[in-house]
Amino acid sequence: MLEMLSLQERFHGLIRGQILVEEPLALHTYFHVGGPADVMVFPADLGDLKLLLKTARDEAIPVLILGGGSNMLVPDDGVRGLVINLSRTFLDIEAADKRIRCGAGVRMSRLLALSAMRGLTGLEGLTGIPGTVGGAIKGNAGTPTGAIADHLDWIRVVNGLGEERVVSRDALGAGYRRTALPSGSVIVDACFTLAPATAAEIRGTISRLLVRRNLTQPVTVRSAGCIFKNPPGDFAGRLVERAGLKGLRHGGAQISEKHGNFIVNLDGATAADVLWLIERARTEVMMKTGVALELEIQVVGSPIAG
Ligand SMILES: Cc1cc2nc3c(=O)[nH]c(=O)nc-3n(C[C@H](O)[C@H](O)[C@H](O)COP(=O)(O)OP(=O)(O)OC[C@H]3O[C@@H](n4cnc5c(N)ncnc54)[C@H](O)[C@@H]3O)c2cc1C
Numbered sequence: 001m002l003e004m005l006s007l008q009e010r011f012h013g014l015i016r017g018q019i020l021v022e023e024p025l026a027l028h029t030y031f032h033v034g035g036p037a038d039v040m041v042f043p044a045d046l047g048d049l050k051l052l053l054k055t056a057r058d059e060a061i062p063v064l065i066l067g068g069g070s071n072m073l074v075p076d077d078g079v080r081g082l083v084i085n086l087s088r089t090f091l092d093i094e095a096a097d098k099r100i101r102c103g104a105g106v107r108m109s110r111l112l113a114l115s116a117m118r119g120l121t122g123l124e125g126l127t128g129i130p131g132t133v134g135g136a137i138k139g140n141a142g143t144p145t146g147a148i149a150d151h152l153d154w155i156r157v158v159n160g161l162g163e164e165r166v167v168s169r170d171a172l173g174a175g176y177r178r179t180a181l182p183s184g185s186v187i188v189d190a191c192f193t194l195a196p197a198t199a200a201e202i203r204g205t206i207s208r209l210l211v212r213r214n215l216t217q218p219v220t221v222r223s224a225g226c227i228f229k230n231p232p233g234d235f236a237g238r239l240v241e242r243a244g245l246k247g248l249r250h251g252g253a254q255i256s257e258k259h260g261n262f263i264v265n266l267d268g269a270t271a272a273d274v275l276w277l278i279e280r281a282r283t284e285v286m287m288k289t290g291v292a293l294e295l296e297i298q299v300v301g302s303p304i305a306g
Contacts, residue, residue, distance in 0.1 A: 007061070007082070008039055014051060016044035017089070025074040028066060028085060030130060032222045033271050034074025034300075037064075037083035045089065046188060050162035053186065056082050057160035064300060065186055067135030068107070071224055073299045076271045086134055090188050095120065099153070101191045104134025108141075111192075116206060121197035122151045127209040128219070134187040139298075140174045149174035151192045157185040164188075177229055177296055218256045222265040227278060228293040236285075236293055237261035243284040250276045275299070 008019050019041050025034035043049040056063045062081030066072070069087075090103030093110065095118040102111055108129050115123050125145035129136060136148045137155055152169040159165070159182070173180025181187070213219060228236035240246065240260035247257040249266070251273030256262035263277050282293050 007055075011039075011041065011052075011055075015041060015048050017048045018042045023083075025066075025069075025078060025083070028087075029069035029072050029074055029224070030222060031069075031073060031224045031265050031269070031274070033076075033265060033269055033274060034072075035076050035078030037079045038081055040066075040083040040085055042085050042088045046158070049084065049086075049089070049186065049188070050158060052082065052084055053158060053160050053184075054162045057184075063184075065134075067104070067138075068131030070129075070131035071135060071139060071141075071297050073224060073271055073274055073297055075301055079300060084186070086186070087132060090134070092189075098195065099191055099193055101189065102133055103189045104132060104137075104187045106133045107131070108133060108136055112206060115192075115194060116199050116202040119196055119199050119202065120194035121202050122194040123148075123192070124202060124205040124209065127206045128213040128217075130225075133190055137172075137187055137190055138179060138181065139177055139296075140179050141177070147174065147176075149179065151194060153191040153193050155190045156188050157181065158188055159186075160184045216259060218258045218262050218264050221256070223256070223262045224297045226261040226296050227263050227281070228261055229296045231291050231293065234291070235261070239285045239289055239291055239293070240281050243281070243288045245281055245284055248277065248280065250280070253277055255281065 008021050011019050021039055022036040023040040024036050026032050041052055043052060064079050064083045066083055066085045086105045090105040093102035093106050093114055095114055108126060108131060111133055112123055125143050126148060129141050140147045140149045142148060149169060149172060154166050154168050156166050230236050237260035245255050246260050248255045252267040252269035253273035254264050254266050255277055256264050263274050285291055285293050
Protein backbone atom coordinates (compact mmCIF):
# COMPACT_ATOMS: atom_id res chain seq x y z
CA MET A 1 0.00 0.00 0.00
CA LEU A 2 2.87 2.36 0.85
CA GLU A 3 4.46 1.61 -2.51
CA MET A 4 1.16 2.29 -4.26
CA LEU A 5 0.82 5.64 -2.50
CA SER A 6 4.26 6.65 -3.70
CA LEU A 7 3.33 5.44 -7.19
CA GLN A 8 0.29 7.69 -7.03
CA GLU A 9 2.42 10.59 -5.82
CA ARG A 10 4.90 10.06 -8.67
CA PHE A 11 2.16 10.08 -11.29
CA HIS A 12 0.77 13.35 -9.95
CA GLY A 13 2.00 16.14 -12.18
CA LEU A 14 3.07 13.70 -14.91
CA ILE A 15 -0.35 12.25 -15.67
CA ARG A 16 -3.18 14.54 -16.73
CA GLY A 17 -5.84 11.93 -16.02
CA GLN A 18 -7.52 11.02 -12.74
CA ILE A 19 -5.69 8.80 -10.22
CA LEU A 20 -7.62 6.91 -7.55
CA VAL A 21 -6.22 4.85 -4.67
CA GLU A 22 -8.02 1.80 -3.23
CA GLU A 23 -10.86 2.28 -5.70
CA PRO A 24 -13.60 -0.39 -5.36
CA LEU A 25 -13.70 -2.31 -8.64
CA ALA A 26 -17.32 -3.30 -7.97
CA LEU A 27 -18.16 0.26 -9.06
CA HIS A 28 -16.52 -0.33 -12.44
CA THR A 29 -17.80 -3.80 -13.38
CA TYR A 30 -21.23 -4.81 -14.67
CA PHE A 31 -21.36 -7.61 -12.10
CA HIS A 32 -20.93 -5.05 -9.28
CA VAL A 33 -18.55 -7.51 -7.68
CA GLY A 34 -14.89 -7.11 -6.71
CA GLY A 35 -12.57 -5.53 -4.15
CA PRO A 36 -10.34 -2.48 -4.56
CA ALA A 37 -7.66 -1.69 -7.10
CA ASP A 38 -4.43 -0.53 -5.41
CA VAL A 39 -4.29 2.31 -7.94
CA MET A 40 -6.74 3.05 -10.76
CA VAL A 41 -5.89 5.61 -13.42
CA PHE A 42 -8.09 7.10 -16.13
CA PRO A 43 -5.48 8.23 -18.67
CA ALA A 44 -6.40 11.53 -20.29
CA ASP A 45 -4.74 10.69 -23.61
CA LEU A 46 -2.25 8.51 -25.46
CA GLY A 47 0.69 10.24 -23.75
CA ASP A 48 -0.69 9.30 -20.32
CA LEU A 49 -1.28 5.71 -21.42
CA LYS A 50 2.26 5.31 -22.77
CA LEU A 51 3.78 6.72 -19.60
CA LEU A 52 1.70 4.42 -17.41
CA LEU A 53 2.58 1.33 -19.45
CA LYS A 54 6.27 2.18 -19.54
CA THR A 55 6.48 2.91 -15.80
CA ALA A 56 4.66 -0.32 -15.00
CA ARG A 57 7.02 -2.26 -17.26
CA ASP A 58 10.18 -0.64 -15.89
CA GLU A 59 9.10 -1.26 -12.30
CA ALA A 60 7.45 -4.68 -12.81
CA ILE A 61 4.09 -3.38 -11.58
CA PRO A 62 1.19 -5.64 -12.61
CA VAL A 63 -1.29 -3.94 -14.96
CA LEU A 64 -4.92 -4.71 -15.63
CA ILE A 65 -6.64 -2.99 -18.55
CA LEU A 66 -10.30 -2.27 -17.90
CA GLY A 67 -12.77 -1.25 -20.60
CA GLY A 68 -16.45 -1.23 -19.71
CA GLY A 69 -15.98 -4.05 -17.18
CA SER A 70 -18.82 -6.07 -18.75
CA ASN A 71 -16.87 -9.30 -19.20
CA MET A 72 -14.97 -9.44 -15.91
CA LEU A 73 -15.13 -11.09 -12.53
CA VAL A 74 -12.83 -9.32 -10.08
CA PRO A 75 -11.75 -11.13 -6.86
CA ASP A 76 -13.16 -10.02 -3.51
CA ASP A 77 -9.71 -8.98 -2.29
CA GLY A 78 -9.26 -6.73 -5.33
CA VAL A 79 -6.38 -6.25 -7.73
CA ARG A 80 -2.79 -5.47 -6.83
CA GLY A 81 -0.86 -2.97 -8.91
CA LEU A 82 -2.26 -0.64 -11.53
CA VAL A 83 -5.68 -0.75 -13.17
CA ILE A 84 -5.80 1.40 -16.31
CA ASN A 85 -9.42 2.30 -16.93
CA LEU A 86 -10.02 3.14 -20.60
CA SER A 87 -13.75 3.80 -20.37
CA ARG A 88 -13.22 7.60 -20.50
CA THR A 89 -10.32 7.75 -22.97
CA PHE A 90 -10.17 7.40 -26.77
CA LEU A 91 -13.78 8.46 -27.27
CA ASP A 92 -13.43 9.96 -30.76
CA ILE A 93 -15.55 8.45 -33.54
CA GLU A 94 -15.99 9.48 -37.18
CA ALA A 95 -17.51 8.05 -40.35
CA ALA A 96 -16.30 8.69 -43.88
CA ASP A 97 -17.51 6.82 -46.99
CA LYS A 98 -17.95 3.21 -45.91
CA ARG A 99 -15.54 3.43 -42.99
CA ILE A 100 -15.96 4.15 -39.31
CA ARG A 101 -12.86 4.93 -37.30
CA CYS A 102 -13.31 4.98 -33.57
CA GLY A 103 -11.41 5.08 -30.30
CA ALA A 104 -11.20 2.02 -28.05
CA GLY A 105 -13.19 3.67 -25.26
CA VAL A 106 -16.26 4.26 -27.44
CA ARG A 107 -19.30 2.31 -26.23
CA MET A 108 -20.54 -0.42 -28.56
CA SER A 109 -24.02 1.14 -28.46
CA ARG A 110 -22.56 4.42 -29.76
CA LEU A 111 -20.74 2.63 -32.60
CA LEU A 112 -23.98 0.93 -33.62
CA ALA A 113 -25.96 4.15 -33.38
CA LEU A 114 -23.50 5.95 -35.66
CA SER A 115 -23.47 3.07 -38.17
CA ALA A 116 -27.29 3.24 -38.34
CA MET A 117 -27.29 7.02 -38.67
CA ARG A 118 -24.79 6.88 -41.54
CA GLY A 119 -26.56 3.98 -43.30
CA LEU A 120 -23.65 1.57 -42.82
CA THR A 121 -24.59 -2.06 -42.30
CA GLY A 122 -22.58 -4.98 -40.85
CA LEU A 123 -22.43 -4.42 -37.11
CA GLU A 124 -26.09 -5.07 -36.26
CA GLY A 125 -25.32 -8.60 -35.03
CA LEU A 126 -23.48 -6.98 -32.12
CA THR A 127 -26.67 -5.28 -30.90
CA GLY A 128 -27.00 -5.29 -27.12
CA ILE A 129 -23.37 -6.17 -26.33
CA PRO A 130 -22.35 -3.75 -23.58
CA GLY A 131 -18.87 -2.36 -22.95
CA THR A 132 -16.29 -0.63 -25.10
CA VAL A 133 -15.02 -1.20 -28.62
CA GLY A 134 -11.54 -2.05 -27.22
CA GLY A 135 -12.91 -4.74 -24.90
CA ALA A 136 -15.07 -6.16 -27.69
CA ILE A 137 -12.12 -6.42 -30.08
CA LYS A 138 -9.82 -7.96 -27.45
CA GLY A 139 -12.25 -10.87 -26.92
CA ASN A 140 -13.74 -10.80 -30.46
CA ALA A 141 -17.20 -10.30 -29.01
CA GLY A 142 -20.12 -11.45 -31.06
CA THR A 143 -23.28 -13.48 -31.40
CA PRO A 144 -24.25 -16.41 -33.63
CA THR A 145 -24.78 -13.83 -36.41
CA GLY A 146 -21.15 -12.65 -36.41
CA ALA A 147 -18.26 -11.21 -34.45
CA ILE A 148 -16.67 -7.78 -34.30
CA ALA A 149 -13.47 -8.83 -36.09
CA ASP A 150 -15.52 -9.73 -39.21
CA HIS A 151 -15.82 -6.04 -40.04
CA LEU A 152 -12.46 -4.72 -38.89
CA ASP A 153 -9.87 -3.22 -41.21
CA TRP A 154 -7.21 -2.57 -38.64
CA ILE A 155 -6.58 -1.66 -35.03
CA ARG A 156 -3.87 0.45 -33.44
CA VAL A 157 -2.19 -0.88 -30.32
CA VAL A 158 0.38 0.38 -27.85
CA ASN A 159 2.78 -1.96 -26.06
CA GLY A 160 4.65 -1.76 -22.76
CA LEU A 161 7.52 0.14 -24.37
CA GLY A 162 5.08 2.81 -25.49
CA GLU A 163 5.45 1.74 -29.13
CA GLU A 164 2.47 2.09 -31.47
CA ARG A 165 1.66 -0.50 -34.11
CA VAL A 166 -1.13 -0.96 -36.62
CA VAL A 167 -2.44 -4.53 -36.75
CA SER A 168 -4.52 -5.65 -39.73
CA ARG A 169 -7.56 -7.87 -39.26
CA ASP A 170 -5.66 -10.83 -40.70
CA ALA A 171 -2.80 -10.37 -38.24
CA LEU A 172 -5.19 -10.14 -35.27
CA GLY A 173 -5.61 -13.92 -35.13
CA ALA A 174 -9.29 -13.61 -34.25
CA GLY A 175 -11.31 -16.73 -33.48
CA TYR A 176 -14.33 -17.62 -31.38
CA ARG A 177 -14.24 -15.12 -28.46
CA ARG A 178 -10.51 -14.66 -28.70
CA THR A 179 -7.72 -12.79 -30.47
CA ALA A 180 -4.02 -13.51 -30.54
CA LEU A 181 -2.92 -10.01 -29.50
CA PRO A 182 0.33 -10.25 -27.53
CA SER A 183 -0.24 -9.76 -23.79
CA GLY A 184 0.47 -6.18 -22.80
CA SER A 185 -0.92 -4.77 -26.07
CA VAL A 186 -3.52 -2.11 -25.47
CA ILE A 187 -5.97 -1.30 -28.26
CA VAL A 188 -6.36 2.44 -28.72
CA ASP A 189 -8.39 2.70 -31.90
CA ALA A 190 -9.95 0.73 -34.70
CA CYS A 191 -11.28 1.10 -38.22
CA PHE A 192 -14.28 -0.80 -39.64
CA THR A 193 -15.37 -1.13 -43.27
CA LEU A 194 -19.11 -1.55 -43.70
CA ALA A 195 -21.62 -1.73 -46.55
CA PRO A 196 -24.33 0.76 -47.51
CA ALA A 197 -27.97 0.21 -46.45
CA THR A 198 -30.83 2.44 -45.42
CA ALA A 199 -30.91 3.74 -41.86
CA ALA A 200 -34.49 2.36 -41.55
CA GLU A 201 -33.35 -1.18 -42.44
CA ILE A 202 -30.48 -1.06 -39.97
CA ARG A 203 -32.64 0.36 -37.18
CA GLY A 204 -35.30 -2.29 -37.88
CA THR A 205 -32.74 -5.09 -37.47
CA ILE A 206 -31.34 -3.52 -34.29
CA SER A 207 -34.84 -3.23 -32.77
CA ARG A 208 -35.68 -6.86 -33.63
CA LEU A 209 -32.44 -8.12 -32.13
CA LEU A 210 -32.92 -6.05 -28.97
CA VAL A 211 -36.41 -7.44 -28.46
CA ARG A 212 -35.08 -10.99 -28.88
CA ARG A 213 -32.22 -10.36 -26.43
CA ASN A 214 -34.58 -8.85 -23.85
CA LEU A 215 -36.83 -11.90 -24.11
CA THR A 216 -34.08 -14.50 -23.77
CA GLN A 217 -31.44 -12.92 -21.48
CA PRO A 218 -31.59 -11.48 -17.94
CA VAL A 219 -30.71 -7.98 -19.15
CA THR A 220 -32.21 -6.12 -16.19
CA VAL A 221 -30.07 -7.89 -13.56
CA ARG A 222 -26.33 -7.46 -13.00
CA SER A 223 -24.17 -10.05 -14.78
CA ALA A 224 -21.09 -10.37 -16.97
CA GLY A 225 -22.90 -11.86 -19.96
CA CYS A 226 -22.30 -15.49 -20.89
CA ILE A 227 -20.07 -17.26 -18.39
CA PHE A 228 -18.95 -20.11 -20.65
CA LYS A 229 -17.99 -20.38 -24.30
CA ASN A 230 -20.35 -22.52 -26.34
CA PRO A 231 -18.71 -25.89 -26.97
CA PRO A 232 -18.52 -26.93 -30.65
CA GLY A 233 -21.99 -27.80 -31.96
CA ASP A 234 -23.81 -27.04 -28.71
CA PHE A 235 -24.79 -24.26 -26.32
CA ALA A 236 -23.35 -23.91 -22.82
CA GLY A 237 -26.70 -22.58 -21.56
CA ARG A 238 -28.49 -25.71 -22.80
CA LEU A 239 -25.96 -27.97 -21.05
CA VAL A 240 -26.27 -26.07 -17.75
CA GLU A 241 -30.05 -26.29 -18.04
CA ARG A 242 -29.85 -30.01 -18.82
CA ALA A 243 -27.75 -30.48 -15.70
CA GLY A 244 -30.72 -29.07 -13.76
CA LEU A 245 -28.85 -26.00 -12.52
CA LYS A 246 -31.00 -23.10 -13.75
CA GLY A 247 -32.08 -21.04 -10.75
CA LEU A 248 -29.43 -22.52 -8.42
CA ARG A 249 -28.47 -19.91 -5.82
CA HIS A 250 -25.32 -19.51 -3.74
CA GLY A 251 -25.02 -16.48 -1.45
CA GLY A 252 -26.10 -13.45 -3.46
CA ALA A 253 -25.47 -15.06 -6.87
CA GLN A 254 -27.73 -17.25 -8.97
CA ILE A 255 -27.57 -19.20 -12.23
CA SER A 256 -30.19 -17.24 -14.11
CA GLU A 257 -33.66 -18.75 -14.33
CA LYS A 258 -33.97 -17.14 -17.75
CA HIS A 259 -30.69 -18.27 -19.38
CA GLY A 260 -28.47 -21.10 -18.10
CA ASN A 261 -25.26 -19.43 -19.29
CA PHE A 262 -25.74 -16.31 -17.17
CA ILE A 263 -24.91 -15.93 -13.49
CA VAL A 264 -26.65 -12.94 -11.96
CA ASN A 265 -25.87 -10.82 -8.94
CA LEU A 266 -29.24 -10.91 -7.17
CA ASP A 267 -28.28 -9.38 -3.87
CA GLY A 268 -24.76 -8.38 -2.82
CA ALA A 269 -23.04 -11.35 -4.48
CA THR A 270 -19.33 -11.85 -3.84
CA ALA A 271 -16.79 -13.14 -6.36
CA ALA A 272 -16.57 -16.27 -4.19
CA ASP A 273 -20.33 -16.85 -4.64
CA VAL A 274 -19.98 -16.56 -8.42
CA LEU A 275 -16.90 -18.80 -8.53
CA TRP A 276 -18.72 -21.43 -6.47
CA LEU A 277 -21.54 -21.53 -9.03
CA ILE A 278 -19.05 -21.63 -11.92
CA GLU A 279 -17.27 -24.65 -10.43
CA ARG A 280 -20.55 -26.38 -9.63
CA ALA A 281 -21.80 -25.87 -13.21
CA ARG A 282 -18.54 -27.13 -14.68
CA THR A 283 -18.51 -30.22 -12.47
CA GLU A 284 -22.17 -31.14 -13.03
CA VAL A 285 -22.02 -30.56 -16.79
CA MET A 286 -18.87 -32.67 -17.02
CA MET A 287 -20.44 -35.48 -14.98
CA LYS A 288 -23.76 -35.45 -16.83
CA THR A 289 -22.66 -34.75 -20.41
CA GLY A 290 -18.89 -35.28 -20.54
CA VAL A 291 -18.37 -31.72 -21.86
CA ALA A 292 -15.62 -29.52 -20.32
CA LEU A 293 -16.97 -25.98 -20.27
CA GLU A 294 -14.43 -23.21 -20.92
CA LEU A 295 -14.77 -19.76 -19.44
CA GLU A 296 -15.81 -16.86 -21.64
CA ILE A 297 -15.61 -14.23 -18.88
CA GLN A 298 -12.26 -12.98 -17.62
CA VAL A 299 -11.74 -14.12 -14.02
CA VAL A 300 -9.08 -11.64 -12.99
CA GLY A 301 -5.99 -13.14 -11.40
CA SER A 302 -7.34 -16.68 -11.40
CA PRO A 303 -5.63 -19.78 -12.77
CA ILE A 304 -9.01 -20.63 -14.36
CA ALA A 305 -9.03 -17.32 -16.27
CA GLY A 306 -10.52 -17.62 -19.74
C1 LIG B 1 -25.89 -8.37 -20.32
C2 LIG B 1 -24.63 -8.74 -21.08
C3 LIG B 1 -24.73 -9.29 -22.35
C4 LIG B 1 -23.57 -9.66 -23.06
N1 LIG B 1 -23.70 -10.20 -24.30
C5 LIG B 1 -22.61 -10.55 -25.00
C6 LIG B 1 -22.72 -11.11 -26.31
O1 LIG B 1 -23.80 -11.29 -26.86
N2 LIG B 1 -21.58 -11.45 -26.96
C7 LIG B 1 -20.34 -11.26 -26.41
O2 LIG B 1 -19.33 -11.58 -27.06
N3 LIG B 1 -20.20 -10.73 -25.18
C8 LIG B 1 -21.30 -10.37 -24.47
N4 LIG B 1 -21.16 -9.84 -23.21
C9 LIG B 1 -19.83 -9.72 -22.59
C10 LIG B 1 -19.16 -8.35 -22.79
O3 LIG B 1 -20.12 -7.35 -22.93
C11 LIG B 1 -18.26 -8.34 -24.01
O4 LIG B 1 -17.26 -9.30 -23.89
C12 LIG B 1 -17.62 -6.93 -24.20
O5 LIG B 1 -17.12 -6.86 -25.49
C13 LIG B 1 -16.52 -6.62 -23.19
O6 LIG B 1 -16.15 -5.25 -23.35
P1 LIG B 1 -15.67 -4.37 -22.11
O7 LIG B 1 -15.22 -3.06 -22.62
O8 LIG B 1 -16.69 -4.34 -21.06
O9 LIG B 1 -14.40 -5.22 -21.65
P2 LIG B 1 -13.90 -5.50 -20.16
O10 LIG B 1 -14.86 -6.40 -19.48
O11 LIG B 1 -13.53 -4.24 -19.49
O12 LIG B 1 -12.56 -6.31 -20.49
C14 LIG B 1 -12.62 -7.55 -21.14
C15 LIG B 1 -11.19 -7.97 -21.53
O13 LIG B 1 -10.69 -7.09 -22.53
C16 LIG B 1 -9.48 -6.43 -22.08
N5 LIG B 1 -9.54 -5.07 -22.62
C17 LIG B 1 -10.51 -4.13 -22.43
N6 LIG B 1 -10.24 -3.02 -23.14
C18 LIG B 1 -9.05 -3.26 -23.79
C19 LIG B 1 -8.24 -2.49 -24.68
N7 LIG B 1 -8.57 -1.24 -25.07
N8 LIG B 1 -7.08 -3.05 -25.13
C20 LIG B 1 -6.72 -4.30 -24.75
N9 LIG B 1 -7.45 -5.08 -23.91
C21 LIG B 1 -8.61 -4.56 -23.45
C22 LIG B 1 -9.53 -6.52 -20.57
O14 LIG B 1 -8.23 -6.47 -20.00
C23 LIG B 1 -10.19 -7.88 -20.37
O15 LIG B 1 -9.24 -8.91 -20.54
C24 LIG B 1 -22.30 -9.46 -22.47
C25 LIG B 1 -22.20 -8.88 -21.19
C26 LIG B 1 -23.35 -8.52 -20.50
C27 LIG B 1 -23.21 -7.90 -19.14
